[in-house]
Amino acid sequence: MNPLPLDLQLLNACASLLLLLSFSMLAQRRVVNLVNLLALQGALLCFATVLVALRTGQAHLYLSAALTLALKVIGLPLLLHRLIRRLGVYWDAEPVINPSGTMLIGLLIVVFSFGLAQPLAALASTATRSTLGIAIAVILLAFLAMITRRKAMSQVVAFLSMENGLFFGAMSATYGMPMVVELGVALDVLVAMLVLGVFFFQIREQFDSLDLHHLESLKEVE
Amino acid sequence: MGFTFSYLNGCLAMLLAWGGIGLAGLVRPRSVEFAGRTLFPLGALCGAALAALAVASLAVPAEQTVLPLGLPGLPFHLRRDALSSAFLALLGATSVGVSLFAAGYFRRGEGTAPGLLCLEYHVFLASMGFVMLADDAYAFMVGWECMALSSYFLVTTQHRIPEIRSAGFLYLLVAHVGAISILLGFGVLQGGSWQFTFDAMRSARLDPAWASAAFGLALFGFGAKAGLVPLHVWLPEAHPAAPSPVSALMSGVMLKTAVYGMLRVCFDLVGAPQWWWGLIVLGLGLGSAFYGVIFAAVQTDMKRLLAWSSIENLGVIFAGLGLAIVFRGSNLAPLAALALMATLYHCLNHALMKSILFLGTGAVLHATGERNLGRLGGLIHRMPWIAWLTLVGVLAIAGLPPLNGFVSEWLLLQSFLFAGRVPESFVNMLLPLGAAVVALCTALAGYVMVKFFGVIFLGQPREPTLAQAPDGGILERLGLLWLALGCLALGVLPVQVIAMLEPVTRELLHLPALSWGSRWWLLAPPAAGQASYGPLALFALTLLVVFIALLALRVSIRQRTRRGPAWDCGFARLDPRMQDTAEGFGQPIRHIFEPFFAMHRELPSPFDAAPRYRVAVGDRLWTLLYEPLAGIVRAAADRAARLQQGRIATYLLYSFVTLIVLLALVL
Structure with missing residues (x-):
């Protein structure tokens, strides 16, 4: 049996590291570390994109790798760190479900994603299709992280991590989205970040806290 | 597109002119003189022209056109035939009188600014005309909704009064429930061809059960607009709330669009009723x-x-x-x-x-x-x-x-x-x-x-x-x-x-x-x-x-003519309170048809020094039909509101579970 070519091996390693990072984000309670993990995830994503670009020779993938580097490894984490310092939120509160329970659910989700990816991967013609299951798992794990977190800041980090998963999924299935879509998504994320930044300050001003359970009082019906 | 004269184009031009006059009202929105002395008389002129065109075109065979407007692949189809012409003539002729009157009617400082009123009024007129010219369900519904919305804003001209706001809401509610029914009716009428032009509906052969369903939906929808009992409740609320020229148009013309719709559906689109x-x-x-x-x-x-x-x-x-x-x-x-x-x-x-x-x-x-x-x-x-x-x-x-x-x-x-x-x-x-x-x-x-x-x-x-x-x-x-x-x-x-x-x-x-x-x-x-x-x-x-x-x-009585107070009958000192009142005049009817009314009487006691007699007549259908209905809707809404937990985590969980279920279904 032929061993896989080196670049594909590296890519698979990237993918598994991404999954690992997702799990550590699920468990991490310090917000600063969470942002660092996000930056690391971005860096891995950037590396994976370069690998795929080298393999397929598609020029636009270099561009999206550069975009990932600028936005997800440097830009957004810096922005988030500044926000954390200005808002003074270093710790998330106790999550909704305890960490071990969250991990168990995460495991189930990974199994589900792999099962889901199998028929899809059979349809895809790319060399990277084996990582599709991981991409779906990253998306769903980030979603789970959003559900279990209480602080707005960690939810935003989880949201960005979900975007990373989407990006990775698109790359595994079809070597990346069309450039226009990718640019659009990048812009969306940036704008969403800015809006959320404003939103954080508003929430804190209203409730003296970033804990989201204060928002429960906003519902119409008792 | 070369412009050739046809009556359809002429009528359309008049509707556009109405729209233009309405927009012109925004140039000087606060000026009663500009809207009243210039724009409303111009609108009346357009109405006269529309009526003349419509009357002249009554005997002319049907004309059709497709407007370069609408959604991609779904343009507006228009058609003018004798039925449209008859109702356009009604619209035009009535609007002449009403617009002339309105020109002298609107005063300063009554709720909505006159320029805005002028816009709403003329959009209302134009959309009614558009409904009568529409030849596909899409154009019809667009005109129909424009008509409902513009008239809603006209009804709530004096929106600072709470009763008028609630009358407007009731009107809007009934109008929308009716519109949904009409929309569903068109959905049935297309008969599986998924073509929403009226031509397609004419050629669709529905089996009797489906045709009856379409008729029932149309009857409900148009009946709500026409104010057929028991869907009439909005009429006695909305008409008094609106300024009088608007009440005149709503009662005189807008209710007739419902008749037009019924005629169109029952005699034209369904084929044979x-x-x-x-x-x-x-x-x-x-x-x-x-x-x-x-x-x-x-x-x-x-x-x-x-x-x-x-x-x-x-x-x-x-x-x-x-x-x-x-x-x-x-x-x-x-x-x-x-x-x-x-x-x-x-x-x-x-x-x-x-x-x-x-x-x-x-x-x-x-x-x-x-x-x-x-x-x-x-x-x-x-x-x-x-x-x-x-x-x-x-x-x-x-x-x-x-x-x-x-x-x-x-x-x-x-x-x-x-x-x-x-x-x-x-x-x-x-x-x-x-x-x-x-x-x-x-x-x-x-x-x-x-x-x-x-x-x-x-x-x-x-x-x-x-x-x-x-x-x-x-x-x-x-x-x-x-x-x-x-x-x-x-x-x-x-x-x-x-x-x-x-x-x-x-x-x-x-x-x-x-x-x-x-x-x-x-x-x-x-x-x-x-x-x-x-x-x-x-x-x-x-x-x-x-x-x-x-x-x-x-x-015979030339010499003995003498003018006295009205209804004096020769008695001295007849004072106005001795006259028959509106309540008194209606009393026999109230008595004869008592079971139909929900009456609240307040009778004075025999020892009352300043006796007052009051009677309020209400509509029984409110308590028999509408209040239970509102109760059911409210209960259902309360039940649905339990979904709204207020916790972001719960909302995220909803999306998450939906996603997982959908993915599992695909699997």
């Missing part, structure tokens, strides 16, 4: 007519009274429509033509006469600031122009010859008399009872109108402030005069009017031309051989009798 549909329409129509007229009789607010009277008239129109469907379904096309003509004629009549009455109440409202009949009276001396012109509308709606109301009601009764030819045995026995109901309603309508005119204009003023009431301005008089002349013309020249309207019945019923009168002055319905009506002769005779009577009076 089934006869039993007609029985439902007939029953609802007669019920509405009766319910409307008895409630009109007990009202004490003059605009609310007129709103109930509109329910009555729409009921009569729908009764005619139902009869036409019964005849058409029984293959008695000439009789269907007679009933249909009565329906169309009554639509035209009601548009003109109800506009006169609403405009008249508007003039009274502005002059006195009162809507309550109990504080009016004797205005014929202060406002002679308004009073006499309103009298024309009053006589017309009471169905007195030689005015127009008589013609259509006579035609309708004539067509009821032929009901014996319907092959179904029970039906032909029961239908003459319908004629009795129509006759009863007509008589009660006369009673209502005596009350309306008598309490407002005759007798002595009930409040001292009424002595300063000014008569209407020149533009207001002109508007009313136009409508009154219209009533007279429709009343005196029925043969000519029917000859003009005949293409509509021919087109809808696929009939050859029928003869409606042997001579130009004598109206004799086809297949009649029984009765004919010579309005001119009657008119001349009436004038002659009045003239002779006046002459005789002059001669």
Whole structure:
């Protein structure tokens, strides 16, 4: 049996590291570390994109790798760190479900994603299709992280991590989205970040806290 | 696109002109003079042109066009045929009078800015025209919703008053529930072709069950717009809330778009209606007519009274429509033509006469600031122009010859008399009872109108402030005069009017031309051989009798003429409180039809030093139908509101579970 070519091996390693990072984000309670993990995830994503670009020779993938580097490894984490310092939120509160329970659910989700990816991967013609299951798992794990977190800041980090998963999924299935879509998504994320930044300050001003359970009082019906 | 003249393009140009006039109102939104003295008269001019174009095009074969507007792959289709032309003529002719009146009516500082009102008003007019020209479901619904929304904003002109806001909400709610039903009706009518042009619906062959479903949905939707009982509740709330010219347009024209829609669906899109549909329409129509007229009789607010009277008239129109469907379904096309003509004629009549009455109440409202009949009276001396012109509308709606109301009601009764030819045995026995109901309603309508005119204009003023009431301005008089002349013309020249309207019945019923009168002055319905009506002769005779009577009076009592206070009857010191009041006049009706009313009486105790008697008449359907319905909706909403936890984590969980379930389904 032929061993896989080196670049594909590296890519698979990237993918598994991404999954690992997702799990550590699920468990991490310090917000600063969470942002660092996000930056690391971005860096891995950037590396994976370069690998795929080298393999397929598609020029636009270099561009999206550069975009990932600028936005997800440097830009957004810096922005988030500044926000954390200005808002003074270093710790998330106790999550909704305890960490071990969250991990168990995460495991189930990974199994589900792999099962889901199998028929899809059979349809895809790319060399990277084996990582599709991981991409779906990253998306769903980030979603789970959003559900279990209480602080707005960690939810935003989880949201960005979900975007990373989407990006990775698109790359595994079809070597990346069309450039226009990718640019659009990048812009969306940036704008969403800015809006959320404003939103954080508003929430804190209203409730003296970033804990989201204060928002429960906003519902119409008792 | 090269511009070639066709009547369709001409009508469309007039609708666009209305839109343009409306937008021009935004140039100087705060100026009453600009909107009133320039834009509204221009709008009236457009209305006249539209009416002329529509009348001229009645006998012209149908024209179609596709507008380069709309959604991609779903452009607006327009079509003008005889039915559209008839209703466009109604719209145009009525709008002339109403716009002229409105030009002098709107004052500074009444809620919405005049420029904005001008926009809403003209968009309302244009969208009604667009509904009549639409040839696909999409264009129809766009026009229909524009009409509902613009009229909603017009109704809530004085939006700072909470009652008006809630009246507006009720109107919007019923309008939307109706619109949904109409939309579903079109969905059924396309019959699996997924083409929403009316052409596709005409060629779709529906099986009877589906056709009946489409009919039921259309009846519900258009019935809600027309104010058929039990969907009438918005009418007595919205009409008093709106400014009078708007009430006039809503009652006179907008309710007729519902009739137009019913005619379009039942006689054109469905193909051949089934006869039993007609029985439902007939029953609802007669019920509405009766319910409307008895409630009109007990009202004490003059605009609310007129709103109930509109329910009555729409009921009569729908009764005619139902009869036409019964005849058409029984293959008695000439009789269907007679009933249909009565329906169309009554639509035209009601548009003109109800506009006169609403405009008249508007003039009274502005002059006195009162809507309550109990504080009016004797205005014929202060406002002679308004009073006499309103009298024309009053006589017309009471169905007195030689005015127009008589013609259509006579035609309708004539067509009821032929009901014996319907092959179904029970039906032909029961239908003459319908004629009795129509006759009863007509008589009660006369009673209502005596009350309306008598309490407002005759007798002595009930409040001292009424002595300063000014008569209407020149533009207001002109508007009313136009409508009154219209009533007279429709009343005196029925043969000519029917000859003009005949293409509509021919087109809808696929009939050859029928003869409606042997001579130009004598109206004799086809297949009649029984009765004919010579309005001119009657008119001349009436004038002659009045003239002779006046002459005789002059001669006999010349020396002893003496002017005293009204209704004094020779007694000294008759004071205004001794007059019959609106409540008193309605009392017999309240007594006879007591089970229909939800009455709250407050009787004074015998030892009360300052006794007060109060009675409030409510609509039983509110408590029997609407409040339980609202309760059910509220309970369902409360149950659904449990989904709203307020916790972001829960909302995220909803999306997460949905995603997982969908993915699992794909798997």
